[in-house]
Amino acid sequence: MNQTTEVCIAGGGVSGCAAAIASARNGAKTILIEESGYLGGSLTLCGVGPMMTFFSGDNQVIKGIGEEIVSRLKAINGSSGHVEDTTKYVSFLTPFSSEKLKLVLDEMMEETGVTVLFHTSVAEAKSEDSNITMVTVCNCEGLSTIQADIFIDATGDGDLAAMSGAPMTKGREGDHKMQPMTMNVKYCNVDISELKMYLVEHIEEFPRLKGKEELIHSKKPFCMAGFAKEMKAAIDRGELSFPREELLLFETDVPGEVIVNTTRIIGLDPTKANDLSMAEKLGRKQCYELDLFLRCEIPGFAKAVLEFTGPKIGARSSRQLAGVYTLTAEDIISCKSFPSKICKSAYPIDIHNPNGVGTESAFLSDTDTFYELPFEILYCKEINNLLVTGRCVSASFEAQAAIRVTPSAFALGQAAGTAAALCIRKSSKISELNVKELQEVLIQQDVVL
Ligand SMILES: Cc1cc2nc3c(=O)[nH]c(=O)nc-3n(C[C@H](O)[C@H](O)[C@H](O)COP(=O)(O)OP(=O)(O)OC[C@H]3O[C@@H](n4cnc5c(N)ncnc54)[C@H](O)[C@@H]3O)c2cc1C
Numbered sequence: 227m228n229q230t231t232e233v234c235i236a237g238g239g240v241s242g243c244a245a246a247i248a249s250a251r252n253g254a255k256t257i258l259i260e261e262s263g264y265l266g267g268s269l270t271l272c273g274v275g276p277m278m279t280f281f282s283g284d285n286q287v288i289k290g291i292g293e294e295i296v297s298r299l300k301a302i303n304g305s306s307g308h309v310e311d312t313t314k315y316v317s318f319l320t321p322f323s324s325e326k327l328k329l330v331l332d333e334m335m336e337e338t339g340v341t342v343l344f345h346t347s348v349a350e351a352k353s354e355d356s357n358i359t360m361v362t363v364c365n366c367e368g369l370s371t372i373q374a375d376i377f378i379d380a381t382g383d384g385d386l387a388a389m390s391g392a393p394m395t396k397g398r399e400g401d402h403k404m405q406p407m408t409m410n411v412k413y414c415n416v417d418i419s420e421l422k423m424y425l426v427e428h429i430e431e432f433p434r435l436k437g438k439e440e441l442i443h444s445k446k447p448f449c450m451a452g453f454a455k456e457m458k459a460a461i462d463r464g465e466l467s468f469p470r471e472e473l474l475l476f477e478t479d480v481p482g483e484v485i486v487n488t489t490r491i492i493g494l495d496p497t498k499a500n501d502l503s504m505a506e507k508l509g510r511k512q513c514y515e516l517d518l519f520l521r522c523e524i525p526g527f528a529k530a531v532l533e534f535t536g537p538k539i540g541a542r543s544s545r546q547l548a549g550v551y552t553l554t555a556e557d558i559i560s561c562k563s564f565p566s567k568i569c570k571s572a573y574p575i576d577i578h579n580p581n582g583v584g585t586e587s588a589f590l591s592d593t594d595t596f597y598e599l600p601f602e603i604l605y606c607k608e609i610n611n612l613l614v615t616g617r618c619v620s621a622s623f624e625a626q627a628a629i630r631v632t633p634s635a636f637a638l639g640q641a642a643g644t645a646a647a648l649c650i651r652k653s654s655k656i657s658e659l660n661v662k663e664l665q666e667v668l669i670q671q672d673v674v675l
Contacts, residue, residue: 285596395548
């Protein structure tokens, strides 16, 4: 069925969801298109968790719709809220139940009157005079069209923006390589006490935990990075075929349940169908190797039950919009202020090596500081009625490696959805929107600016 709306959003990850809620709450008729059967994107589709981070030191710099969702999850025992990061990579992280997140997001779409089309993919965009006039979507009814005044690309990979002819970049400057993909694995029945006992007894081997033994004993969900020696030995023996320097795992709110974020698929492009298909197969193969490794080598895993992989391979980076402003690593590290700020964030630059072993981080100079993200990273000069949000906004490879995480995606989504609704209300072009007014509405709606 062909449809007409005011705001049409492609992609129901956290950024698209926040955009849809914000757009509808601010009065715009909104359609959200999602190619899977539930909302949440990487968090529900790729086994990603916990959300990290809403904080800069002890200071919460991201609130708004993201925080509202955490509160709703807490109210139904779907999250223990913001807990100290036992790896000390950030100050606080936020575990959650992915099943309850799906429910909360469904509920919020219903409450705000957003029309959600599941199992629907954006397949084509038609542009005329620098405006997208309609998108063609594909679902169980075949092909149909959606016309809208404003389109928001929240597909993570910038699918809609690329289809509309917006200028895009891919990968890092020079060789255009992207961060590796990872297939996360979720386990239950892990003996966390046995794992923790081993860590305490071998604390010298876990430098990040040294001196913070009290965190190991905390009853809050536990996370850790380590076992580098065991990983390297398994790689040298040919038992692990992928280049990862250490095991990274996060306990969820469910006792004994952990997310293992360790596989690494390099050299494949998530925006190419053949590469993506190959990555799914390689990801499963690596997860199987990892499963054998965990059972033999890692305390607490002997009787663990592998719950699931995927269902979709996780892509950290792919296409980025080449927008009116491109955020840089320097902006992040120098904690640059922007008069047109739409949100803050404090997650460091976190680059998984596109070539093999190694993960490179660049932290902000001070633990209590933050950087700002400007409105101009959400749109380009070439397409008048397109906003882009989430991990595919306009940012260099390095800057994207800082803002790609869930809390920033929520904040960027809320800004994009609010901006879209204001453009409709004021009959304004995106590029001519009064950013002061946008900032006032965001502050009224609990965004930290
Ligand atoms: C392996 C891995 C580990 C990570 N670990 C963490 C972590 O520990 N903490 C953290 O906070 N972040 C983590 N991240 C980052 C984080 O998960 C995401 O970058 C963030 O959630 C991005 O949200 P998004 O809404 O921009 O995009 P996505 O979550 O990618 O959502 C995009 C949505 O768009 C849909 N879609 C795509 N194309 C189309 C189309 N053509 N038509 C219709 N729908 C479409 C998809 O199905 C999906 O639902 C990790 C990412 C990966 C890959």
